[in-house]
Amino acid sequence: FGNLVKNELPLAVHEAVRDVYGSELPHYFKYVVNGDESAQPRLEHVRNVDSSDPKVTVNVPACTGDWFGGWDGDRRSEPDRYANEAGTSGRMVELIKRGEPAVMLCHWPGMYTQGTKKGFTAFKRVVETLNSRFSDQTIWMKLSEIGRYWTAKELTHIALTDRKISFNAPFGTANFTVRVDGATAASKALRLVVENQTVALQGVTERRLLRSGTWHVDSKGLIMCFDLPKGVSHIQW
Known part of the structure; x- marks a missing residue:
């Protein structure tokens, strides 16, 4: 959705999220970055920063593919693509070593995996691996928290x-x-x-x-x- 009006999309997100949820700082989660592309959040349509009502929309990108069972929950999970059991390879490992935000992409049907919860089991294994290897240099955050921190960092x-x-x-x-x-x-x-x-x-x-x-x-x-x-x-x- 929104691919034909990418410049207008963050404005629509801002108005909709503010009107419906009353959020001070709207964010959205839509795009995926790959390879060496920066994984840092993007601040879009920044305005009125020095006023009492600053307005920003934060674009928080995903950094992986959907490897936990897929959109319909009918695919085999591939947890090693996020991080192998030793925590020495995988997309999340790569991003953590680069010192950038590492944001996993998945969908709830993939977690549920048509009742087997195999996707969720694979997800837990990845979390345990990352905690065992990188707990001293990582913090688990929600997308809204990442967007808020990055906005404060930049502005x-x-x-x-x-x-x-x-x-x-x-x-x-x-x-x-x-x-x-x-x-x-x-x-x-x-x-x-x-x-x-x-x-x-x-x-x-x-x-x-x-x-x-x-x-x-x-x-x-x-x-x-x-x-x-x-x-x-x-x-x-």
């Missing part, structure tokens, strides 16, 4: 001064993560300031332990993770 204005980072975000997001190259362990009194409220961030000893409300210093600098609010906020130390 937030960031300014760094001596002991403060200022953010002006048209859209907030959870687990927003930033790095300040060259900052050292002296930056221990980190706090997030939103209007008149201050929240202290806690240090963690390893990067894999980063969660919202934490920071970590490695050989390259300071990494901070926090829930980015819509509007103006600051990280101070």
